[in-house]
C-alpha cells in the first residue's frame with residue numbers, strides 16, 4: 001500500500017538514532033577509561049575458560065606466559081599493565097591492541113581464542129558471568 | 131499467471147546477482163587492512179543484503195546472507211563463517227522488520243545504520259560465546275564503526291534502489 005512512495009534518504013529519526021548510538025559508545029569509552037587506583041587483576045582466558053589469574057601487584061618485574069601452543073600467544077605482564085607480546089595469528093589485532101592498563105580493558109586474539117583482561121580496581125562494575 | 135512466473139524468474143536472477151555482489155564486496159573488503167577490533171569487518175557486503183531485503187523481503191535477504199556467510203566460511207575458516215552468519219542473520223532480520231513496519235519513519239541511512247549495528251552486535255555475541263567477557267571491551271568501537279559503514283550502506287542504497295525500481299516499471 002505504501003509502496004508507491006519511496007523511502008527518504010535520511011530523516012530526523014535517523015539523526016536521533018545516530019546521536020543515541022554515538023552517545024552510548026562515548027559513554028562506555030569514558031567508563032572504561034576512568035582511572036582507578038585500586039587492585040588490578042589479570043585474567044587470561046582460553047576458550048572462555050580461565051587459565052591464568054593473578055593480581056597485578058603480585059607480579060614483580062616482567063613475567064611472560066605462553067598460552068596457546070598452536071598460535072604461541074605470548075602474554076607479557078608488567079607491574080603497570082599487560083600486553084600480548086607476540087602471536088602467530090594472521091590478523092595481529094591482539095598485538096596491535098598494545099598495553100592495557102585499566103580495569104575493563106582487554107586484548108583479544110580471536111584466531112587463538114585467547115583473551116587477556118584487567119579486572120577489579122575501584123570501578124564498581126564487576127560483572128561475573130557464570 | 132504469466133506475469134507472476136515472469137516476476138519469479140526476475141526475482142531469482144536478481145537475487146543471484148546480488149548474492150554474487152556480496153562475494154565481490156567481501157573479497158574487496160578482505161584486501162583492506164584489518165580493523166583494530168578482533169573479528170570486526172567493515173560490512174561492505176551488507177550493502178547488497180540490504181538491497182536484496184528491500185526488493186525481495188526475507189527470501190532475498192536470506193539468500194544473500196547465506197551466500198555471504200558461506201564465502202566467509204570457505205575463505206576465512208569456520209570461526210569467521212560462524213561469526214559472519216550470526217552477524218548477517220541478525221542484521222538482515224532487523225533491517226527487514228524496520229523496512230516492513232516502520233511506515234518509512236526511518237530513511238535509508240537509518241535502516242543501514244540499524245543493520246550495521248545489529249551486524250556488529252551479532253558478531254560480538256558470537257565472540258562472547260566463544261571467548262567470554264573480554265570482547266565486550268570492544269563494544270563502543272563496534273558501534274562507532276557501524277554508524278559509519280551503516281550510513282554509507284544506506285546512502286548507496288538510497289541511490290541504487292529507486293533506480294532499480296524505476297527500471298522495473300518500464301521493463
Ligand SMILES: [Zn+2]
Nearest residue numbers: 087089094109
Ligand atoms: Zn591475535
